[in-house]
Amino acid sequence: QKEVEQNSGPLSVPEGAIASLNCTYSDRGSQSFFWYRQYSGKSPELIMSIYSNGDKEDGRFTAQLNKASQYVSLLIRDSQPSDSATYLCAGVSEYGNKLVFGAGTILRVKS
Amino acid sequence: EAQVTQNPRYLITVTGKKLTVTCSQNMNHEYMSWYRQDPGLGLRQIYYSMNVEVTDKGDVPEGYKVSRKEKRNFPLILESPSPNQTSLYFCASSWDSGNTIYFGEGSWLTVV
Numbered sequence: 001q002k003e004v005e006q007n008s009g010p011l012s013v014p015e016g017a018i019a020s021l022n023c024t025y026s027d028r029g030s031q032s033f034f035w036y037r038q039y040s041g042k043s044p045e046l047i048m049s050i051y052s053n054g055d056k057e058d059g060r061f062t063a064q065l066n067k068a069s070q071y072v073s074l075l076i077r078d079s080q081p082s083d084s085a086t087y088l089c090a091g092v093s094e095y096g097n098k099l100v101f102g103a104g105t106i107l108r109v110k111s
Numbered sequence: 112e113a114q115v116t117q118n119p120r121y122l123i124t125v126t127g128k129k130l131t132v133t134c135s136q137n138m139n140h141e142y143m144s145w146y147r148q149d150p151g152l153g154l155r156q157i158y159y160s161m162n163v164e165v166t167d168k169g170d171v172p173e174g175y176k177v178s179r180k181e182k183r184n185f186p187l188i189l190e191s192p193s194p195n196q197t198s199l200y201f202c203a204s205s206w207d208s209g210n211t212i213y214f215g216e217g218s219w220l221t222v223v
Contacts, residue, residue: 008151032209043201043214044154088153092209097161098144098169099208103153 006102019076029094036088079109117215132187134202143185147198192222
């Protein structure tokens, strides 16, 4: 079983809508989580990090963490075509020695 | 400018011909790692290093070697490449595994 699971998508949303990306993890000891955005053929770039239960907002992005349910999500408000990319969820292992990535969700924002 | 530099960016090689992909970071980071990315499988860690002379296996270490003789450099060595090592490779660095990871631009490797 993969340690970090994401729906591969593609998730299609119209321009201006809210895109909701979800991620579950199996390592109960994981404390830190990250969302990365990756355009085709490019390296991943960090969007958000979250360490505590609850919501964390940064501009159009909101990350949500629920440790009891082992669930992380990313909301993108007012989605733009430039948001079309693969979104990678990642969590730090319980022993803190590595970052484990999900396979990524493809997001397509249609204008 | 803070960056992670890896070379070569693109390489086509033949089965069995040893190759090295270099990685260098200028941020004085202690933690460095190598990932490979394949369609549908996401980023999988090959090896990581928590400091100079300290390396450990990630999830898919078979067929790879690494070394960390200096803090800034973390080369990935394929002693005898095989076609199943055809992939996109990323080097990354951070202060530690729980902090923001900075990725290199990626190296496209094809083994024929």
